[in-house]
Amino acid sequence: MSSERIDTSMPSPVLRKSSDVIVSGIQPSGALHLGNYFGALRQHIQLHETHEAYYFIVNYHTLTTLRDRDKLRRYTLDVALDYLALGFNPQAAYLFMQSDVPEVTELAWIFSNLATVSQLEKGVAYKDKIAQGLPANAGLFTYPVLQAADILIYGGTLVPVGADQKQHIEMTRVLAERFNRTYCPEDDPVFPVPEPYILSDVAVVPGLDGRKMSKSYENAIGIFEEGKVLKKKVMSIVTDSTPLEAPKDPEHDNVFTLIRLFADSETRERIAEAYRAGGFGYGHAKKELLTLIDEHFAEARIRRKELARHPDDVFDILREGGRKARERAGEYMERVREHVGLITTYEAAP
Ligand code: ADP
DSSP states (O other): OOOOOOOOOOOOOOOOOTTOEEEEEEOOSSOOBHHHIIIIIHHHHHHTTTSEEEEEEOHHHHTTTOOOHHHHHHHHHHHHHHHHHTTOOTTTSEEEEGGGOTHHHHHHHHHHTTSOHHHHHTOHHHHHHHHTTOOOOHHHHTHHHHHHHHHHTTTOOEEEOOGGGHHHHHHHHHHHHHHHHHHSOTTOOSSOOOEEEOOTTTSSOBOTTSSBOOGGGTOOOBTTOOHHHHHHHHHTOOOOOOOTTSOOOGGGOHHHHHHHHHSOHHHHHHHHHHHHHSSOOHHHHHHHHHHHHHHHHHHHHHHHHHHTTOHHHHHHHHHHHHHHHHHHHHHHHHHHHHHHTOOOOSOOOO
16 A cells, blocks of 8 residues: 555546547445545536436445445445435436446456456556455456446446546456457447546545545545534644745645645635745645535535435435436347347346
């Protein structure tokens, strides 16, 4: 596990056309955090009303690390609430649970016969666990294969994710190409080859300790944390020991990296100037950050509390999203089975 600073330099992605099919997933493995928000969710919300979009709560993926059914259920509802509170409009796009489209596991199996072990051994999520001395199960090892199935089963062409997922999307591209080359005529491929959509200014959001913010590192600030809990976390962000009076470099500070994500350009410049001038301590910067977080999520917090009182409505939205997504997946799977030579005698999925 590395505590090195994160390199946030990335080329900007190109938003292509409105005919792109946007596909992305988030694990229900704990409260969603600022890394999930700036790396993925914010883009999901921005894109979903202008594109065909499929966003799923990847509960199968979460089985790689979580073995507590009550938590899995609670976190699943939490992710849905987060999307809706942050502005997801169920009339415009599809939000659903991965397990409502069980065909993804079928496609993952087909893909796992095209993926090579050496390729999977290079997977960042798997390598990271091994490096930490944590036990890695076969599900974690084949995580990118299930992810490829998730993306390709809806014909996804653009995948808004954080930079930590870049390599996994590359594996999806390889599997799409390999499937097409192996099973399809050259002029009639089944799968489009998707592109990642990664915003350069957020790339990887640092956590309290400066490593990548992650649910599994216990270094995350939850999107919907507030009050004392939030304050305590913000105040614990790791900084260097430059004394209060001394000038500071905003470009190499975790607090400023987070401030930059929330602040408009004027506020950003004012705070950066205060850093450089000296007499402005990290405690001051943390207070600025706290205010920015509170302002940014004020409305969403109110909406979320209201939505949380009607969980049945939220599950209705997920059910309907899952039904539509499964229809789309069914069309792809019919073609896949036909190309691969799998004969099925049961009725196709609804
Ligand atoms: P986690 O690592 O917290 O379990 P997930 O694997 O569920 O998060 O990732 C969901 C989405 O959030 C992905 O698109 C991922 O790239 C993005 N993401 C997660 N952590 C960060 C981070 N620290 N910075 C930027 N994006 C992130």
